[in-house]
Amino acid sequence: MTGAKVLVVDAGGRGNAIAHAFARSPNVDTVYVAPGNAGSEMLEKCRLAYESGTPVKSIAELFNFAEKNNIDLTFVGPEGYISDGIVNFFQERDQRILGPMKEAAILEGSKCFTKDLLKCIDVPVPPCQNFSWAKEAKEYAKQYCLENPANGLVVKADGLAAGKGSIVCSSIKEVVSTIDRIMIDPRLFGPAGDRIEIEERLEGRELMFFALSDGKNVLPLETAMDYKQAFAPDEKVAIRLFNKLSGNPNLDNNPNTGGMGGFSPHPWLDEELKEKIMNRIALPTIKGFKDVKGIDYIGIIYFGLMITEDREPYVLEINVRLGDPEAEVILPRLITDFYWLSECMLDKKLHQIQLEWSPEYCVGICAVSGRAIRSLSSGSEERPGYPGEHYTNMPIHGLEKLDPDALVYHNGTAFSTDSRDKRKLFTTGGRVLTLASKGLTLKEARSKAYDNIKRIRFNGMRYRKDIGLGYI
Numbered sequence: 442m443t444g445a446k447v448l449v450v451d452a453g454g455r456g457n458a459i460a461h462a463f464a465r466s467p468n469v470d471t472v473y474v475a476p477g478n479a480g481s482e483m484l485e486k487c488r489l490a491y492e493s494g495t496p497v498k499s500i501a502e503l504f505n506f507a508e509k510n511n512i513d514l515t516f517v518g519p520e521g522y523i524s525d526g527i528v529n530f531f532q533e534r535d536q537r538i539l540g541p542m543k544e545a546a547i548l549e550g551s552k553c554f555t556k557d558l559l560k561c562i563d564v565p566v567p568p569c570q571n572f573s574w575a576k577e578a579k580e581y582a583k584q585y586c587l588e589n590p591a592n593g594l595v596v597k598a599d600g601l602a603a604g605k606g607s608i609v610c611s612s613i614k615e616v617v618s619t620i621d622r623i624m625i626d627p628r629l630f631g632p633a634g635d636r637i638e639i640e641e642r643l644e645g646r647e648l649m650f651f652a653l654s655d656g657k658n659v660l661p662l663e664t665a666m667d668y669k670q671a672f673a674p675d676e677k678v679a680i681r682l683f684n685k686l687s688g689n690p691n692l693d694n695n696p697n698t699g700g701m702g703g704f705s706p707h708p709w710l711d712e713e714l715k716e717k718i719m720n721r722i723a724l725p726t727i728k729g730f731k732d733v734k735g736i737d738y739i740g741i742i743y744f745g746l747m748i749t750e751d752r753e754p755y756v757l758e759i760n761v762r763l764g765d766p767e768a769e770v771i772l773p774r775l776i777t778d779f780y781w782l783s784e785c786m787l788d789k790k791l792h793q794i795q796l797e798w799s800p801e802y803c804v805g806i807c808a809v810s811g812r813a814i815r816s817l818s819s820g821s822e823e824r825p826g827y828p829g830e831h832y833t834n835m836p837i838h839g840l841e842k843l844d845p846d847a848l849v850y851h852n853g854t855a856f857s858t859d860s861r862d863k864r865k866l867f868t869t870g871g872r873v874l875t876l877a878s879k880g881l882t883l884k885e886a887r888s889k890a891y892d893n894i895k896r897i898r899f900n901g902m903r904y905r906k907d908i909g910l911g912y913i
Contacts, residue, residue: 444470451518480851562729569640593642600633656737667703686825811903827871
């Protein structure tokens with residue numbers, strides 16, 4: 442009997458990690474990835490999905506590929522395809538696909554809607570207000586800061602902003618500047634900033650919590666400690682230079698990114714806290730969404746939480762997919778057959794699953810396109826680097842020098858030819874690749890990861906040096 446064919450819809454490191462998880466299943470023969478990247482071709486059993494020599498990208502193209510190639514299961518990674526209705530499109534044509542329906546994408550696509558929903562179903566969230574007009578938002582912020590001078594505020598673009606749409610402010614000056622930069626000029630996140638949410642900044646520790654849902658049953662995944670800020674806290678000179686080059690008047694703001702790395706298992710998420718999150722947040726959200734929207738939430742759901750000093754969880758945001766870089770450190774530890782697990786989600790059989798995990802630690806470090814100067818015909822131009830403006834098309838070297846057990850998940854890479862017509866690997870984005878290593882202890886996994894990433898190089902390459910450091 443031949444094994445299954447799987448199509449993973451994703452273009453980044455998360456897609457690489459998902460494809461790798463499917464490829465480890467003895468029930469899977471081939472994993473196609475679309476649109477994919479260079480790394481999608483470098484994993485065992487995995488290949489890019491092409492039609493007539495061209496990568497498939499649109500929903501219609503993906504469906505035609507799945508139908509033509511007898512794909513047994515399509516798995517959707519990014520929120521963009523979910524928002525565009527890929528799950529609805531496939532299901533209406535009887536093609537088996539795993540992911541939330543278009544109607545569920547609003548949980549990630551609109552922070553304003555989500556906070557209103559959660560408040561209605563008594564899921565705990567920070568005190569917050571939504572605004573469509575910058576003037577009203579600034580008046581509210583000024584009054585709040587006047588009455589609560591010791592508290593900070595967080596300003597969030599309502600729509601999708603690649604994980605960078607949340608800005609923490611410590612003063613009224615910062616809040617007003619942030620509102621203007623999101624809603625008026627330069628409109629940092631484009632249409633995502635047409636509306637904003639302003640919420641009270643809670644004190645505590647952030648936690649990314651992942652769960653699987655078949656619409657009725659909800660099962661917690663292992664989770665990870667992730668690092669969202671672009672720089673380590675002690676990189677003050679680099680932070681100020683980044684903001685100066687980016688035109689941000691708040692020179693001490695350490696910007697958020699889509700993720701700079703992380704490690705799993707999580708260092709302080711115990712069973713008691715996990716049960717509290719499931720009972721107070723995950724289960725009520727899945728049920729409440731069904732009650733409001735009338736459809737089952739099927740797939741992975743991701744809660745960005747703040748855990749206060751008294752160990753109470755509050756929802757900061759919801760994503761309708763697996764996180765990145767969390768996927769790159771969680772999925773390598775999964776022993777349970779990922780194909781079987783996906784089938785159980787679709788068939789509403791999650792209650793039959795007991796997840797099995799490796800006891801090893803996994804540390805992931807994301808190499809990004811950092812500050813670089815490029816010579817131009819009229820001189821030279823310096824760019825601050827990710828998450829600001831950055832250069833791409835930089836040749837990548839050193840992957841052949843890595844240890845055999847080092848995992849490389851590509852976030853933004855492609856093969857092309859250099860000036861000598863030689864095929865080489867090049868950067869295509871801000872986050873370029875995530876190197877992950879496993880070890881019996883966090884210290885061992887971390888040591889292996891940093892030892893290997895030092896062997897990789899490209900112009901402007903930068904990565905945080907403190908992933909996992911505070912938990913050894």
